[in-house]
Amino acid sequence: MPEAMRPDLSGVDPLTVNLTHRVCIGDLPTRASITYGERPALIDDDTTVSYVELERLANSVARGLQEAGLTRGDRLAIQLQNRWQNVVTFLACTKLGVIALPLNLALAPTDIAYQLSDSGSVALVTEDALLPAAEAALRGADHEVRQVWVVGTAPEAVGGVPATGWAPLAAGDGSRFESIVEDRDIVHCLYTSGTTSLPKGVLTSHVAVQLSALSAAVALGLRPDVDPGATPLVLPLFHVTALDALLLPALLAGSTVILHRGFDPAAVAADFGRHAITHLTMLPAMWAALLAQPALAEGDTDSLVTGLYAMAPMPAPLLAALRERFPNAAIILGSGQTETTPASQVQWSGHQGVKDDSWGPAVAATEVQIMGPHGDLLPRGEEGEIVYRTPQLMEGYWHNADANTEAFAHGWFHGGDIGYLDEDGVVWFTDRAKDIVKTGGENVSSVEVERVVLGHESVAECAVVGRPDERWGEAVTAYVVPADGATIDPDALREHCKERLAGFKVPKAFEQVEALPKTATGKIRKVELR
């Protein structure tokens, strides 16, 4: 057998080998700044950040983090709304090889405390409007956080941790920042709810995010050109979809990203009056609210190339109305999850009106298959577990060997859904394999909610499922059997849950039943409840 064929790079220094060859998300803003220059990269209310400025800011913050002692592999928690400082902080982490830990702003302080501790985060970036949540989280549990930076006015300490303003980080030397980062280094850790109550840290590599950005650009029809289009970013940046399938592909292609702190349909409609909006991704309920805005009729709705709706089916009348309002756009569904960074399937333009209820085919570098109960791959048309292979996959869950073993059983990544592949290679979702509810873009563990509901004295048995819902995709719904002699008071149960769970986990409805449907072995048949 001949010797392995590797080049002799003994005369090239290791930093050069790394900088010239690597996949590193921190290089994305550098490259975009050369190509797109003074174009607006981000619009955040009255602030516009050009591509050149974005690169300078990210370099400065990377240097600031490094000077504060952060180093490759460290975790930095980011607790920020969709503001330009959020994007800059994330990109600074990618340049330094620091792992970004974007925090879900809807989480309860105990959940944030868990993520800070579990990840071993050494620092936190937050903003003054979120100080109470940061304070509560930092006081909550054991953690290694030793520094807090605050966008806005900083107190001296937050939850006992020294605090200082974020602004000086961004006001330093903005020249090119060079640091070794490797292809398979972790770029971000996002926590996702699984079937147990403890969320799992999903570790995602620079390679996965780079491939995601490019394959999303292909699937969405983003093509660099002289006239940059714009894309409103409505979904929160702590979601993998906003980060890796919207923000980064848009920056890679030279679009202008309009940051929205939350979803205000009037504000999104106004964007159409001010910019040539070419791409927009929202949840179905958001699309419905946008369509109801009278101001939309005054904007330029002809420029939209792709209107993506995420994760949940769209009612046919709404789809039809959107396609009439945006006559040049493909209004199509994208689906995926944090573990697949994120889009695994995106419908094609030609699927409109034909396969609207499907998930569409796999994106470019992703393979989707259907697995039978014994790990065998099933032929077209047969229903089974939807499984994946793709370099967009997470590296794995953080210090959770059991979850990894389960997720990669039989040689494939298990997405937790049931469905089939049709003769055209299109995926059709039919049921959930894992016991989670997908609501408003969030994963909610049924078990976690059930445990809380069962803690109330009036409840004997409880099953939590996601019921199809036009607004939420799935609505968290609790079926409860009352304890002997007790009666179920939905308001009391709601209050009980609110005190113990993040708002999006609280059941939208409590349905009293005499008994839960069960299998012969006593397992609750949730498919019947859904």
Next chain:
Amino acid sequence: MPEAMRPDLSGVDPLTVNLTHRVCIGDLPTRASITYGERPALIDDDTTVSYVELERLANSVARGLQEAGLTRGDRLAIQLQNRWQNVVTFLACTKLGVIALPLNLALAPTDIAYQLSDSGSVALVTEDALLPAAEAALRGADHEVRQVWVVGTAPEAVGGVPATGWAPLAAGDGSRFESIVEDRDIVHCLYTSGTTSLPKGVLTSHVAVQLSALSAAVALGLRPDVDPGATPLVLPLFHVTALDALLLPALLAGSTVILHRGFDPAAVAADFGRHAITHLTMLPAMWAALLAQPALAEGDTDSLVTGLYAMAPMPAPLLAALRERFPNAAIILGSGQTETTPASQVQWSGHQGVKDDSWGPAVAATEVQIMGPHGDLLPRGEEGEIVYRTPQLMEGYWHNADANTEAFAHGWFHGGDIGYLDEDGVVWFTDRAKDIVKTGGENVSSVEVERVVLGHESVAECAVVGRPDERWGEAVTAYVVPADGATIDPDALREHCKERLAGFKVPKAFEQVEALPKTATGKIRKVELR
């Protein structure tokens, strides 16, 4: 410092970790076969190979190669015209982790012999029409080739090496083939002429080719959909452009690739009558010949999305005529080289008529800069060496430490060209830094040709340069100073060169001069000759 954040995959077997996460070009046909199914992937004269069939054939050949003893890291030379067996053989290599070594069919047998020996190729795939060249090459030099497969009728041996038919390789088990291949394994080794007479083996990784395929899809506007377009593949598959910027992006996006054995303008024109041609990449002279075909007027020229012309400028009247004939297409220039896999710059649609003479901006994941003589990066508008950083870069040159040290000097890859970046991030080429001629898509070493010309008794001094040429981009041109008392006979010199050089290296013109322009230190000033 916290511990490195890697997932615990101790419960997952290494093959699963590899198959679920890796970047491997061998997975591309697998994924395309799921998504595009029975669509035609390749059309080769009367043979149509569907996506499903392409995957089955590649699996079968991968197994056949493995059974013949080939293993990950081995080199397999491929000496084939643009036929479906070429594509299948290449994809089979990528599945097995075998390094493909596509051979330039225009090379002289001694050049082929050098590549076989230098690469340590263990086997060769050729076709019966090319047996004389294979025979001569295998008899030419030391090599490790132990097996020859022949598409068509096989003799018992070729150049003393046992031979057998290729067809049985493709007639075996076509089910899924699984083998460990890693991101940075070498996918192909392509030899390129440098400034010295010995060509250098360019080692390219799976990551580079995957990113190239995706970034080419973005730059060319390839977007998967229900109605597949078609793309004629006219450039030879032993060129990196044909392989990585045309074939693979087209297969990734579900297009139909129409293979052409050589360039017959009538045959390309006929494609427009039979298929919805959405993409076509050719050299400028080929576009001119296509435009002159009366049959083109009868075809569907409205479907073209992108007409790319490679590497050489296009005369303005020809550009205008093409844009009139293909009214919906962007007719734009792409430029790059084997070392950058290959496209580094692709013009945008909006550059048409504005920056036609530029190289356009860098593609999505590539950074281009201009370097001064001391390794410093120059500001916009200043002329210097064009240098790159991109994960599309080659891993390096094969066993040539000096060439690697030179290529990666001062922290950047040196493309060998001089130019500047304008205020819009667009690259403008002004001169060549390396002493090579780029003619008809081939690199020719000036030194190699000069050495041969100087070997003729009538020549005292010689300088070979590329002179701008509408057909060839650059025409190899020899400026010769006659020896004392001798006269230059161009026909005799041409004959002398033909016996010693591949056809494309033979000067198109021999210009007699009394003296060569030189610097004060006696170095020939080639820029004046060009």
